[in-house]
Amino acid sequence: MELEFTNLLVVVAIAFAAPLALGLAPKLRLPAVVLELVAGIVVGPSVLGWVEVDDPVEVLALLGLAFLLFLAGLEIEFHKLRGQVLRLAVLGFAVSFALAVAAGLGLDAVGMAGDPLFIGIVLCATSLGVIIPVLKDSGQSGSTFGQLVIAGASIADFATIVLLSLLFSREATSITSTLLLLGGLVAVAVALGLALTRAEMSMRLGSVLTRLQDTTAQIRVRGAFLLLVGLTALATELGLEVILGAFIAGSLLALVDRDEMMTHPAFRTKLEAVGFGVFIPAFFVTSGVRFDLDALAGASTLAQVPVFLAALLLVRGLPALLYRPLVERRQLPVAVLLQSTSLPFIVAATAIGLELDAIDAATAAAMVAAGLLSVVLFPAAALTLLRKGDPHGPEGRPAQLHAEEVA
Secondary structure: OOOOOHHHHHHHHHHHHHHHHHHHOOOOOOOHHHHHHHHHHHHOOOOOOOOOOOHHHHHHHHHHHHHHHHHHHHHOOHHHOOHHHHHHHHHHHHHHHHHHHHHHHHHHHOOOOOOHHHHHHHHOOOOHHHHHHHHHHOOOOOOHHHHHHHHHHHHHHHHHHHHHHHHOOOOOOOHHHHHHHHHHHHHHHHHHHHHHHHHHHOHHHHHHHHHHOOOOOOHHHHHHHHHHHHHHHHHHHOOOOHHHHHHHHHHHHHHHOOOOOOOOOOHHHHHHHHHHHHHHHHHHHHHHHHOOHHHHOOHHHHHHHHHHHHHHHHHHHHHHHHHOOOOOHHHHHHHHHHHOOOOHHHHHHHHHHHHOOOOOHHHHHHHHHHHHHHHHHHHHHHHHHHHHOOOOOOOOOOOOOOHHHHO
């Protein structure tokens, strides 16, 4: 079969042009993902009709989704999830989930949503990849405030992916069978983790890895990609979601790769270059191409967009008030805004929901549009509040409180 690459050419051209355009307009503080999605909508069937999702585009986009969740898992700093920070983050997510289910039931009661539990899970996510740059730009990523927000987002990312796979798997017939499948996947991941840890301790193998890591072999990058594809393939074979296998692969690598500053300081940078440079933009552009703009055209569907945006603020923002014992009062609205920012998981989850008939096209379009608005509005507002309310300049308050204050 002869493959056509015209559609893929347009997709990768947009992936290149979006960040370049934003780089030429530095005052426009807009995440590239927003421009990628919007451009995908414009060139897709809903507007110009220049691009359709064929096999090459489909494969690249699927790898982009896997890499997105893989890097999300890699970003979690497990060694910092401890003490009062961990307790507050876990409690915050528990409150979020309760509010999300209540919101889903309320929306279902007025005919504005599909499966209320599915809607609740989607509303519980936070975009870790969007909020970390905001905290870094403001000098807050290492502060207790920053660590609380990052911990809350990390737990939200992990829990929503597990819940989505547990409750809305394609193949499993019951929660018990899904738990067994999930347990099997985790058992394989643990076994791989132990094997990787022992391999890292081998002097002979370690020296070979060090020798090959910066040659054309790029052995560590290849190994990470093997881990990603292996656990993703296993997840799909078990009837679980691609996002779960990819996320577990990234989390596993984050746990075993503890010496990145000693033997391979550029390892994670290389993985981010591959992910954000090649695959992930293709996923977001393709998601824009698939976006059903016609489903959003109705007045009733448009009315759902601000409702879902308000639901994000309620579900993820309100639990941030639990952070009051550890943060300054002026930082609470910032935490509310950052934790309410969500887009990548919404895009991925709504695609799954459409396949499973958990939601219809109109609800999916409204949720993605609300996610787009959250990424456009909330981080910019949070960064403005941080800069205006910071008497110490861009570095903010001291980088870390004493250990006893957060333990």
